[in-house]
Amino acid sequence: MTTFLQFLVYGVQLGSVYALLALGYSMVYGIVRMINMAHGDFLMIGALSAIFIAMGFSGFMVDGRYPFYIVLAIILSAMILTGLLGVLVEKIAYKPLRDRPRMSSLITAVGVSMFLQNFPRALPFIGPQPRPFPQLFPLIQFRLGGVVVTSTQIILIVVSIILMISLDAIVQKTKFGAQIRAVSFDKDASLLMGIDTNRVISYTFLIGAVLAAASGIFYASIYPQVDVYMGSWLGTKSFIAAVIGGIGSIRGAILGGFILGITEILATSINSNLGYGIGFVILIVILLIKPAGILGKTEIDKV
Amino acid sequence: MAILEVKNLSIEFGGLKAVEDFNLSLEKGELIAIIGPNGAGKTTIFNMLTGIYPPSNGTIHLDGENLLGRKPFQFAQAGIARTFQNIRLFSNASVIDNVKMANTADSNENFFESILRTPGMVEKERQLDEHALELLSLFGLEGQADTIAKNLPYGAQRRLEIVRALMLNPKVLLLDEPVAGMITTELDEMAQLVKELREKHGQTIILIEHHMNFVMPIVDRIIVLNFGKTISEGTPAEIQKDPRVIEAYLGGGFHGNA
Amino acid sequence: MKNKLNSILPPVVLVLIYFLIQLLLSKKILNPYHIQILMFACVNIMLTVSLNIVNGFTGQFCIGHAGFMSLGAYGSAIITTMLFGGMKMDPNLRIPVFLLSLLVGGILAAIVGFLIGLPTLKIKGDYLAIVTLAFGEIVRSTLRLIEPIGAARGMIGIPKITNLAWMFFFVMITLYITRNFVYSRYGRASIAIRDNEIAADAMGINTTRYKVIAFVFAAFIAGVAGGLYAHLMTFIQPDSFSFVKSNELLVYLYAGGSGSITGSVLGALVLTIIPEALRFLGNLTNWRIVIYAVILVLIMLYKPSGLFGGKEISFLRINRDSFRKPFNKFNDPKLADKQNS
Known part of the structure; x- marks a missing residue:
């Protein structure tokens, strides 16, 4: 039982990383009906930029540690930087293709993904080697019964959940959230209602990329290694999480993220090689039973 | 009945x-x-x-x-065959191919005959072509058999949709x-x-x-x-x-x- | 007469090119390294053309094509290394065993293609993209774990049997059967699905069935290409078949123009050779994929039909005249009347 609870902690921690990333896939898909294949790479950019920003702040270190307000500054600036990159990518690469067949933007997204991975890889000061991630959060161990929980884990899980709840609140309760929902329901009608759809779409990409950067920093804080390809497989898994939960649905993405994180850790505990495959198996099963995902709604084709 | x-x-x-x-x-x-x-x-x-x-x-x-x-x-x-209120042709295919596409379920040549283009398959294709041309001629479209569907004038596109539906017999x-x-x-x-x-x-x-x-x-x-x-x-x-x-x-x- | 010529000409031209290359080789204008590059280009042609069947003609989106290539490569390499390695083999059996191994590799890829294609292609939407991406990575990470085939280190000592003549032969066959596919009811059904899935459904086309057929056919060709690659390289490792390879194939495909077989051939040929030709500029390996990425995005933004405009050369087209009985039109009084009126 103790081991199970211990794995559950790991599962929730991985699940919150997946959930944060899955939110971006789900929101973008909901609003422009496009799989942003480059979304996972925002995670990598977030983690990578945090490394370089932290390097820049190294003068502020006290006893080899960053003070709290510097950590906050590092994380926020990495998130903002990644968020702006998200908006830029949308403006340059996706917006011109919005009225073309869906395939076009999917292919372009693959191109953007290739670029985001390989441009840093080709830069001499980044390169293909994994680099260590600085320790931003304090690492104090707590024992609850037989279960070990670190302060990093607690911070990460709590902050992720706060981010998710506030996003859900923004989308459900605010005027801006209503605009997001309107655009995802019918873009043309929203335009007629006087909603600036371009602005809404830009903000959606901004939010998605900001959350991706957060998940990248959190992921790198648990597994402190960053390389240019990390976004690709974490992105694939988070997308699977979004589909499991029901793509287009915010709560679905969160649910899917936690389901995937927990099952993956449990599967890995049985056999270390089962981890990658399990998400794929769940995906296929979900696609067969409920193609729209657990919380997704089946769309009716307009004929 | x-x-x-x-x-x-x-x-x-x-x-x-x-x-x-x-x-x-x-x-x-x-x-x-x-x-x-x-x-x-x-x-x-x-x-x-x-x-x-x-x-x-x-x-x-x-x-x-x-x-x-x-x-x-x-x-x-x-x-039961239909046409659509907002035209739904196979817009990048030729007019005759649009019609032939509606015959897919009735064609019985198998995959290997098709990729090897056996004489039997070619003969069936020829018959299919003739049948499609016959239907097209009912609606005065046989002259445009090789035109790409999206390049047809609007009225002709509507007629082509009907021909395509008729191909299903x-x-x-x-x-x-x-x-x-x-x-x-x-x-x-x-x-x-x-x-x-x-x-x-x-x-x-x-x-x-x-x-x-x-x-x-x-x-x-x-x-x-x-x-x-x-x-x-x-x-x-x-x-x-x-x-x-x-x-x-x-x-x-x-x-x-x- | 013209049609007869049309069907004989391409193999003749290819044979002539083959002898020209041999001549240049003997005159030392070309060296074996050039030939190696050309053979890689041929493998890439087969892969790109097969990817085109799924992405270009059927309008689905596969981004894990290297996964099928790896299944074919490993499948065929296991057979030949096992049979050639252990016992003394009658040299006359080398080629038949090689061909058999390619067939097995292709069939293996096709079976796996069927298993992942059936559940995925049933559903409308872009799920195939993500499923194939995950599939490619799962195949790779699984291969990395299997110790008897060298795990992450890969397989070595695969007999070198693939040569330029075999490569040309298989490219020719690939182009021939792909063209025939496109101009058959299978290809028509695929194109119908691509152009308007709802209308295809309403016209009695079992869309899932034809999507799966196209996907399995493409997987088979990719498997055979993988087998040829293994017997050209003589060593293979799981990481050569990662999503990086799949993405490269996407660039070849869309640079050449999706939905055009000629485009795939040119895209794969030109983009395989150019980076090699530019080697004198220094080591471009790191920047090559960055440039490919930029090409891909620019093409989608400004020239979606591809650099070569989506044209098809005559060998890769089948005109209706080629199988219409010569004077059929005039034999048919009804049609003849229409002609006159």
């Missing part, structure tokens, strides 16, 4: 009844029209008759065979606003073609149309829908006199060209 027997067909979208208790008994060789204001549920009925929307209630029998629960392609194979042909957006001369031409299809080829047809002067002279019967319900049914002459229809036209803001 009726070739198409539809009973109590109903469908809801999110609690809203789009079509309620639609009944139809269609005899072989009949030509009928379904009319009604916009949003009355006409196209929704076509979507149910072709398996695209599963009805929440009711039955569909074609030639005594129950079609409910089948997929759209099986409705087509069973013998349908027991019932559903035409969804075949003259929408056409000018008067094209309209007369289309009326002539539809009449011919029925008279010379014995084709059973259901039409959805707004243009009353297109519908009235050629159909046997008209069903009038309003808000998903059948409000009147009868010959064109009877319909024109029915006060409920006039009410729906005037009161419901009917924008047809009656």
